[in-house]
Amino acid sequence: MPENQKKLVIIGLGTGGMHTIRAAQKKDRSIDITVIERRSYDMFSPCGLPYAVGKRIEDFEALKHTVPSTRRLHKLLSHEATEINRETKTVTVKDLETGMEKKLPYDKLVIATGSHPRVLRIPGAEKLIGKGIHVVSNPENARRLQEAAEKSKRAFIIGGGAVGLEIGAALKELGLEVGITKKSLPPFPNSLDPDMGEKIIEFVDKCGCNLFFGLGIDSINGTDHVESVTVDGETIPTDIVVMAVGVQPEISLAEKAGLRIEKGAVWTDERMQTSDPDIYALGECALTYSGIDKTPMKIDLATTAYKQAVVGGANAAGGDERYLGTFGTFVSFVGDLEVASTGFNTETAMDHGFQVVSGRANLTNKPDYMPGATEVSVKIIVDIASGRVLGGQAVGEEGAAWRVNMIALAVMQGMTIEEFSKVELAYCPAVSELYDPLQASVDVALRRLEIARKKN
C-alpha cells in the first residue's frame, strides 16, 4: 500500500478521537481513517451534562453532534474494539447490533478510549445501583438523573469535584434539597489552595446546598430504593444519590495487548506514542507528564485530550510533533461561579520540590461604579529560586477563566513573575479594571518574592 494511503484506526470517538481525526487529516489529506465507537451516535459534550440536568440547556439532544463521514473517514458506530493484535497489526471489532466480528488492519493505531466513572464501594451501594444511585457520564444516565430528580425532593452527592458541585448546583436549581459530601476538606485540593477553596464553600453554601466536606460516607441505606445516607454517623434522608468520585482510565484493551501501563493509564512519550511505536494513546486513558517539570501526570480534561490529539493525530499521520505536557488548565462553573486553575497550586508545587511564594488579590472585575461589577479572586504561585510562574487560580462570577488562561500562557512559556508583571491589559471601565485583580495578585507575589529572597 502506497505511503499516501496509510490506514489509521482510532478507538473511541470522544474529544481525543475527534481531534485525532482533524489533526491526522490536516497532516495527510489522503490518510484512510476508521474510528470505532460503542455508542450508536457520534459525539456528545460530557462537560455540558450538568447544565442539561439543571435545564440551562433545554435538551440533552443539543449536546450531541456529528462528525461527517467522508470517503476517507469511516465511522463504525455501535461497534466495540475487543482486541488489539500487535503482531498482525489488526484490531478485532464487534458489531454491537449483529454480534458479528471482523479484523481491521492498521498502520497506526490511536487508543482514545477515555474513561468510565469510578464507583465507590460503600456499604449498601451495590444493591441500590439503579435504584436511586446515579452516575453522570453520558446523555442517557444524565437524563435518567433528571427524570428521577423531577419526582424527588432530596438528593445527595458523593464527591465535591467539578462534576459533583456542578450537578449539586443543577439539582438545587431544579428545586431539590441537596447535600454534598467529600472526603477531603478543601475543594479541588490538587488545583486550588485551601484559601481559594474557601470561596467555593462560601458560594455553594450560599446557594443553599448542605456541605459535608471532610467527612467520609459510611453507608447508603434503603431496601428497594435509596432512602438515606449515613455520613460520619449521621443519617440523612435522601431520594437520590449521585456518585461523582472521578473517573477510571479505560485501559483494558491496551493492557491485554501488553502495552506499558503506569499509574493505571497507558504510558506515552512526548510524541504520544505508547511502548509500541505504531500505537498512540491520548486523552483520559493516557499517562503523560506535567508541562512544568515533566513528571508523570494524568489529567481528565477535554482540553488535555484535545491538545494531545493535535500531537498524536499529526504524528500518527507521519508528523513529528512534540507534546509540551499538561498544565491542567481548567474551569468549572458551579451555579454561577467560575472556578479556574492552571499549573501547580502551593501544595503540589512543594510536593514537586519547589519553594514558592504566592500573591493573591480580591478585586472587582470592573470599577465598582459600573453595574455588574463582581469580585474576582486571583492567586498566582511563583518559584522563589527562579522567579518562574508555576501556576494560578481564580474564583469569581465572571472572568476567572481568562485570568487563569493568561497565567497558563506564562506558565507554559516559563515566564518569570517580573516578565509577566509588565503585560499591558486592555482597559475600559465597561469591560475591565485598569488595575486588574490579576495585576494586583502579581504585584503581591513580586513583593513577597523580594522578601523571600532577602531572607534566603
Add this chain to the structure above:
Amino acid sequence: MPENQKKLVIIGLGTGGMHTIRAAQKKDRSIDITVIERRSYDMFSPCGLPYAVGKRIEDFEALKHTVPSTRRLHKLLSHEATEINRETKTVTVKDLETGMEKKLPYDKLVIATGSHPRVLRIPGAEKLIGKGIHVVSNPENARRLQEAAEKSKRAFIIGGGAVGLEIGAALKELGLEVGITKKSLPPFPNSLDPDMGEKIIEFVDKCGCNLFFGLGIDSINGTDHVESVTVDGETIPTDIVVMAVGVQPEISLAEKAGLRIEKGAVWTDERMQTSDPDIYALGECALTYSGIDKTPMKIDLATTAYKQAVVGGANAAGGDERYLGTFGTFVSFVGDLEVASTGFNTETAMDHGFQVVSGRANLTNKPDYMPGATEVSVKIIVDIASGRVLGGQAVGEEGAAWRVNMIALAVMQGMTIEEFSKVELAYCPAVSELYDPLQASVDVALRRLEIARKKN
C-alpha cells in the same frame, strides 16, 4: 537634605500622576511627594464618561475618587504649575483660588499633564462653541452634554474613534437620533484591519446610528445655536454637535522649559526620563516607543499611562526600571460591543517593514447550545520571517478584550505563533468553547504562514 527625604514633584493627578505616586512610594517609603492639579477634586475616570452620559452609571460623582493625603503626600488641588525652572530646580505654582504664586523645589520632577481635547477648525465651529458644540473630557462637560441631550432630539458626532462611538451609542440610548461622521472610512484604522472594522460598522448601524464614514465635515451651521451640519454637501439637521477627534498632548510647560519635544510630545527614554535627567514625563503628554520595534510612539490610553508610571515613578524615587514600550492594548465598549486590539495591525506592521500573514476566525465564545453564546471575531497578525506574533484584534459582545490580552502577552514576550498555538485554555461549556475562536485564528495563521514560507 538626606537621601531618604528626596522631594518629588508631580504635575498632574490623572492615571499617570496617581500611579507615579504609588510606584514612587513603593520604591522609597520616605519620599516626600507634592502633586499639583488644576481641578478642585482629585481624580476621575475619563474612560467612564460615555457610560455616565448614557446613564449606565447613575451619577457623574461616582466617577470621582480620592487619593488620600498622608504626611509625605501633599496634594495641591486647584493649583496650576506655571513654570519649570531647571536651573533652580523649582516649579512655580499658582493657587487658582487666591491667585497667589509660590515656588516648589524638587529633586525629581514628573510631568504627567495629560492632554486636552483637539478641536477641529470647521467653518462655523468657532462661533458656536458653547452653543451646541460639545467636547467630552471631564465630568463637567460630560454632564453639560447629558443635560443638553435631555432637551434635544438629534445629535451629531464628529469623530468615529472610541470616544465618538461610545458617546454616539450613549446618546442613542438616551433616545436621540444620532449621526456619526469620520474622515477615514474604516473604524480604528491604526488598530483594526478593515475587515474587523466592518464588524463595528455593522453593529453601530444595527444600533440605529446613521454613519457617515469616509466623509469630511464641511461646516457646522446655525445662528445662535447649532442647527445643522453639512457633510459632503448634504445638510443634516441637529441640535447637538459632539467633537470627538482625539486629544493633543499638554506640553506647554515642558516646551517652555526647553525639554526635547518630538512629534508634539515630550520625548522620553526607556527610563521615562526626558532630556533633563531630573525630569520624567509619562502618560498622554509623553512620547515613548513601540514595544515591538522601539520606533517612536504616542498612545492615549490609561493602560499606557499606568505602565509608564510604574517605571517613571520608581525611577524618580531612585529605581532603575526600564519601560518595555507600548503595545497599544485597548478595548472600547460601543453599545454592547467589545472592540479590542494590541500590537500592530496589518497596515501598521507593513509600514514598520514587516511582511505578515494573518489568521481570523468568527466563532461563538461558548458552544452554541449554551444560552448566551455570542460570536467573537478574532484576528492575529504574524511576521512571516520570524513567525513572531505582532498583534491581534477582536470584536464581539463578550470576551474580545481577554482574547486580545492573551495576544498582548504573546506580543510582549516575542512569542512565535507556533509557541502561542500550544497554550492550554480553560474549557467549560458554561464559560468557554473547547476550540476557542482565539485558537482557531491561530490555526488559520499557522496554515497561512506555512503557505507563505513555501512561496518565499
